[in-house]
Amino acid sequence: MRIRIISEYKDEEALREVAEKLEEVYGEKSEIEIVEELIDKRFLNPLRNQYDAWRIVQHYRRFLNAGEYILLVTDKDIYAGDLNFVFGLAWRGVAIISTCRLFPEFYGEPPDRELFIERAVKEAVHEIGHLHGLLHCEDRKCVMRFSNSILDTDAKSYELCEKCSSKLRFSRF
Numbered sequence: 093m094r095i096r097i098i099s100e101y102k103d104e105e106a107l108r109e110v111a112e113k114l115e116e117v118y119g120e121k122s123e124i125e126i127v128e129e130l131i132d133k134r135f136l137n138p139l140r141n142q143y144d145a146w147r148i149v150q151h152y153r154r155f156l157n158a159g160e161y162i163l164l165v166t167d168k169d170i171y172a173g174d175l176n177f178v179f180g181l182a183w184r185g186v187a188i189i190s191t192c193r194l195f196p197e198f199y200g201e202p203p204d205r206e207l208f209i210e211r212a213v214k215e216a217v218h219e220i221g222h223l224h225g226l227l228h229c230e231d232r233k234c235v236m237r238f239s240n241s242i243l244d245t246d247a248k249s250y251e252l253c254e255k256c257s258s259k260l261r262f263s264r265f
Contacts, residue, residue: 110163130165166192170190180215188219
């Protein structure tokens with residue numbers, strides 16, 4: 093499989109780091125495509141002032157080619173269902189992550205570029221893991237652990253635990 097990263101977030105250095113870590117964890121090449129607008133107003137819920145991640149990934153399935161996954165990267169705030177927000181979502185070959193809540197400044201903290209990139213990597217690896225069929229994991233350090241808050245994201249690694257790595261290897265046969 094190949095991972096096509098389509099981003100309206102224009103930080104090429106951060107996107108390259110995401111692509112490198114995806115290749116390290118999953119052994120799949122990534123290509124980065126930066127676009128002006130990935131998510132337009134049709135996906136906005138004006139009552140929440142957030143964008144509906146389910147509708148977005150459903151829409152982008154039509155652009156999915158054989159032998160690839162799509163990872164959408166946006167700076168817009170996203171939600172899914174009844175959740176207040178999500179860092180990301182994955183469904184049937186298409187994943188999305190939002191950088192909006194990954195910046196330390198969002199939480200009133202000073203800017204920290206390294207921390208931001210680390211968070212973006214973890215969320216991207218997590219969502220691509222779902223596209224590979226991995227479920228949420230109970231291991232606190234595993235990247236597949238569910239993040240209910242940014243503290244959960246910060247506590248985990250960007251790597252798969254042994255159990256999830258084994259599931260991934262087994263699923264490829």
